[in-house]
Amino acid sequence: MANGTTASSGLSFPRETFAKLTPGPYLHAHLKQPSSIRPNGRQLDEHRIPTVNAGSLTHSNGSAVVRCGDTAIVCGVRAEILLASDLPHPPPDDLDDDDLVEHLGILVPNVELSTGCSPAHLPGNPPGPLAQSLTYRILALLHSSDIIDPNDLRIKHLEANTDEDLPDEGPRQVTKAYWVLYIDILAIALDGNAIDTAWTATMAAFQNTILPKAHWDQDREMIVCSPRLAEATGLRLRDMPVASTSAIFTTASPLKSGDQAESWVLADPDGFEEDVCAETLTVVLVSRRDGTKSLLRVEKSGGAVVTTDLLARYYQYWVTSEAHSALA
Amino acid sequence: MPPTLTLHPLHRADGSATHTTPLFTILAAANGPLEVSRRDELPEEAAIEVNVRPCSGVGGPRERWMEGVITSLLKSLVLVNMYPRTLVQVTLQVTKEPGMGGLKRAVKDVALLAGLGNAAFAALVDAGVALGGTMVVGLGVAREGEVVVEPGEKELLGCGSVHAVAWGMRGEMLMAESAGRFGVEEWEGVAGRLRGDAMGAIKNDEEDGDDVMDGEVGQKEPWLRQALGESVRDAGAWRETG
Numbered sequence: 001m002a003n004g005t006t007a008s009s010g011l012s013f014p015r016e017t018f019a020k021l022t023p024g025p026y027l028h029a030h031l032k033q034p035s036s037i038r039p040n041g042r043q044l045d046e047h048r049i050p051t052v053n054a055g056s057l058t059h060s061n062g063s064a065v066v067r068c069g070d071t072a073i074v075c076g077v078r079a080e081i082l083l084a085s086d087l088p089h090p091p092p093d094d095l096d097d098d099d100l101v102e103h104l105g106i107l108v109p110n111v112e113l114s115t116g117c118s119p120a121h122l123p124g125n126p127p128g129p130l131a132q133s134l135t136y137r138i139l140a141l142l143h144s145s146d147i148i149d150p151n152d153l154r155i156k157h158l159e160a161n162t163d164e165d166l167p168d169e170g171p172r173q174v175t176k177a178y179w180v181l182y183i184d185i186l187a188i189a190l191d192g193n194a195i196d197t198a199w200t201a202t203m204a205a206f207q208n209t210i211l212p213k214a215h216w217d218q219d220r221e222m223i224v225c226s227p228r229l230a231e232a233t234g235l236r237l238r239d240m241p242v243a244s245t246s247a248i249f250t251t252a253s254p255l256k257s258g259d260q261a262e263s264w265v266l267a268d269p270d271g272f273e274e275d276v277c278a279e280t281l282t283v284v285l286v287s288r289r290d291g292t293k294s295l296l297r298v299e300k301s302g303g304a305v306v307t308t309d310l311l312a313r314y315y316q317y318w319v320t321s322e323a324h325s326a327l328a
Numbered sequence: 329m330p331p332t333l334t335l336h337p338l339h340r341a342d343g344s345a346t347h348t349t350p351l352f353t354i355l356a357a358a359n360g361p362l363e364v365s366r367r368d369e370l371p372e373e374a375a376i377e378v379n380v381r382p383c384s385g386v387g388g389p390r391e392r393w394m395e396g397v398i399t400s401l402l403k404s405l406v407l408v409n410m411y412p413r414t415l416v417q418v419t420l421q422v423t424k425e426p427g428m429g430g431l432k433r434a435v436k437d438v439a440l441l442a443g444l445g446n447a448a449f450a451a452l453v454d455a456g457v458a459l460g461g462t463m464v465v466g467l468g469v470a471r472e473g474e475v476v477v478e479p480g481e482k483e484l485l486g487c488g489s490v491h492a493v494a495w496g497m498r499g500e501m502l503m504a505e506s507a508g509r510f511g512v513e514e515w516e517g518v519a520g521r522l523r524g525d526a527m528g529a530i531k532n533d534e535e536d537g538d539d540v541m542d543g544e545v546g547q548k549e550p551w552l553r554q555a556l557g558e559s560v561r562d563a564g565a566w567r568e569t570g
Contacts, residue, residue, distance in 0.1 A: 095430075102433060133393035140434040144507050254407050254460050278403065286509075294509050298491075302400035304500035308519050311504075315512045 023276045027249055031264045040069075040270055045317070047244075047268040050200055054208040061181075062209025062235070066201040069270060070191035075201035077209045078182045081155070081223050082106065084175055100150040102143045109138040109183040111198060117187040118271065134194055137299075138185070138202060141284060145296050147237050148206070153179040155223060157216035176216040177223050181209070192270040195282060199243040209235040241286040241296050244318060245269070247277035248305045263305040265314075279303030281311070285318060293319055330529070330551035331446065331478070335454045335559045343455025346423075347447035349467075350480040351439055353424035356447035358455040360416030373408035374416050380444065381421040390437060398444055401494055401503045405449070407458040416457055418448045426481040434507045435490045439479075441505050442467035442492040453556060462497040464529045464552055466522030470514050475521050491518045495526035529553070 019026045019039065030039050038044065048069035057063035060076040067073075082104070084090065091103050101107055111134040116123040127135070142148075155177040183205070185198050213231035217224045226232075247269035252261030266273050269280075284297040295315070300306050331349045338344035341357035348354075361374060368375045378398045380391040398420070406416060422440065445465035452459060469479045469487035476483045484490065489508025496502050501523075506515060529552040 099430065099432070129392045129396060132389040133396045136389040136393040139389075140437065140507065144432065144434040144509075253409075255409055278400065294511055295506070295515060296509060298504055298506040298515065299397075300501070300504040301397050301404075303404050304496060304502055306504070307501055308516050312512055312516060 019272070023272065027273065027276050028251060031249060032262070036264065038266060039272065042268075044264060045267045048270075050197065052200070052204045054204050061211060062205045062207075064201050064204030064208055065188075066197050066204060068193065068197045068200070068268070070189055071193060071197045071270075072188040073185060073194070073197045073201045074188055075183065075185045075198070075205040077205045078184070079209070079211055080180045080182065081214065082178045082180045083223070084177055097150050098146050101146075101148065101153070104178060106153055106178050106180045107139070107142050107148070107183065108180065109135055109142065109185060109202070111135045111138065111185045111187075111194075113187050113190065113194070115186055115188065118190040121187075121190070130194070134185075134198060137195060138183070138198060141199065141241065141243075141297060142183075142202075145239075145241050145284075145286065147239060147241065148181075149236060149238060152211070152233075152235055153181070155179065155214045155216065157218075177214070179211055179214075190271065192272070192274045193245050193268050196243045196245050196268065199241075199284075203237070203240055206235055206237055211235060239286050239288055241284050243282060243284045243297075245280060245282045246314070247273050248279040248281065248303055249273070249277045250279070250303060250305050252303075252305070265305075265310070277302075279305055281306050281314070283311070283314065283318070285315075330549060331443075333446075333450055333552070333555040335450060335555065341451075341455070343451045343453070343457070345447055345450035345454055347443055347450060348424075349443055349478060351426050351484070352422060352443040354443045354447040355421045355423050356444075356451035357419045357421075358417070358448070358451035358457065360455060360457050361411040361414035362417060364413060364415035368415065369413050370408075372412050374406065374411035374414045376402050376406065376408070377415060377417045378402065378448065379417075379419045381419070383422045383425045390433075394437070394441060394444060397441060397503065397505065398448055401445055402448060402452070404502055405459055405461070405463060405496075406452065407460055410458045416452075418451060420444050420447055426484070431481070431485060435484060435487065438490045438492050438505050438507045439467055439484060441465070441503075445492070445494055445503065450555075454559070460496075462530045462552065462556075463494050463502055464526035465492055465494040465503065466526050467492050468518040468522050470508075470510055470518055473514070475518050477521060477525055489514065489518075491515065491522070493519050493522045495523050497530055499523065499527065 036044055050066050050068040053065040055063060056065050057076045061079045062077040065074045091100055095103060111131045113121040113131040114123055114125045154175045156173050157176045158171045159174050160171050183202060210232045213226040214223050247266045248263055249266060250261060250263040279302040282299040286296050287293045331347055334346040336344055337346050338357055341359055343358040345356050364375050376399050378395045380387060380394045382391060442465040449463055468475055468477045469483055469490045471487045489510035491506040494503035529550055531550045
């Protein structure tokens with residue numbers, strides 16, 4: 001050929017062309033080999049090892065960049081003060097502590113994919129369905145996992161007794177304000193599996209988050225933060241949930257009889273695999289400090305391959321796998 | 329109490345259904361196959377569009393997420409290859425929901441997904457869109473090791489975990505959404521129980537329920553089969569009189 005590459009014989013074409021033209025058969029051709037190596041060179045159950053760079057944003061209270069193969073996501077946590085007197089609906093006194101965060105809405109995640117991170121998400125566009133559902137999933141996980149102690153987000157004040165109160169009571173502790181955590185998640189590069197990486201980035205940024213010491217100034221009637229780093233406290237996390245996503249590739253189709261259908265479960269799918277696989281399974285696992293493990297979330301849709309046994313096997317594998325301990 | 333299903337409450341849509349459970353009432357409308365905008369057109373299959381409208385206000389990230397889940401559920405159910413380069417549109421309007429009183433949002437959202445799935449399915453049946461099979465989305469909660477199927481607001485309030493699982497007629501799991509804190513055995517227990525109930529809901533009266541899970545006691549009445557069967561009988565009634 002004119003450009004010096006070796007001329008291919010008449011009816012064959014290079015693998016990139018094969019992948020572009022017919023992505024499904026291309027993936028199938030790889031998987032049906034006896035050893036089942038994926039086009040990206042990984043084993044079926046092989047995850048990409050994430051690299052975490054914590055504290056990379058200087059102007060936020062906590063931040064992390066997580067890179068997982070060609071997916072890179074940056075998460076910044078910014079803390080702002082919400083005065084209790086500004087609340088339109090103050091929390092009722094009998095509200096459970098665990099419900100406080102959700103009632104006040106003081107964890108505000110936002111996922112931004114319109115950064116030019118992948119050709120599927122045009123830069124500058126409003127958040128599409130994927131970005132919005134990622135935002136929702138992160139928020140729902142934050143609420144249902146109760147990883148943040150609401151007392152860490154309270155700014156309390158010891159109120160001295162006034163004359164109207166009973167004289168024998170000591171000073172009362174009242175919550176004057178709350179910390180609101182704005183969690184901004186930006187995808188720098190997206191090559192599949194946004195939810196796992198975004199969640200890992202959120203967790204890493206939380207671990208890195210420092211809240212300044214704040215107190216209520218009675219005379220000025222406002223919250224005052226101490227500028228001294230030595231007085232600031234880190235956000236304590238109760239536990240560290242891990243999200244794991246798999247995509248399922250199947251040859252089953254309503255056009256064919258179901259007997260010869262074959263399926264493969266691909267851990268941590270990349271962008272190419274995500275486009276070809278309709279069915280996905282996301283599991284969020286948490287291990288408590290006392291060693292008990294439980295599931296926080298199971299999300300599966302798009303096909304009929306995953307069965308209850310498969311989830312149990314997946315769980316077993318995952319509990320024993322080193323990937324979990326490496327992440328946690 | 330089994331869910332109540334009313335078919336064809338809307339006259340202008342191709343198909344519609346109202347699905348009522350103790351928790352939610354959902355009005356679903358299905359239209360299809362329709363002309364598709366060029367951006368969404370798929371050369372070999374029908375595009376599926378799901379719109380979820382909340383009880384009050386406009387939809388936000390939560391509704392986008394629900395739309396995504398229901399879309400991928402319907403994609404595995406509708407025979408999309410029969411309608412290439414067209415659009416199947418499903419609109420789901422929540423008309424009744426339990427009061428917020430202390431209910432965790434994540435729990436309520438998973439509970440709502442079950443209703444949305446069932447309503448969308450019934451509307452598609454009513455619209456005459458070709459489907460690969462029947463399905464039922466079951467809802468169950470686990471509290472202190474005990475499983476409650478089709479929970480009311482009271483059961484939902486103090487539950488440890490909530491599970492919405494869609495079962496197809498051949499016993500395949502089409503969708504699973506669970507939230508809360510639960511073990512894998514607990515999850516399997518709820519999913520198995522919901523499977524039994526789903527098979528019961530579409531069980532054929534004439535046949536002996538051999539294909540239904542063995543040892544399943546207290547079978548629910550086949551409410552889905554009855555509701556769909558009635559509508560088929562109504563649709564064919566003109567033949568008898570004519």
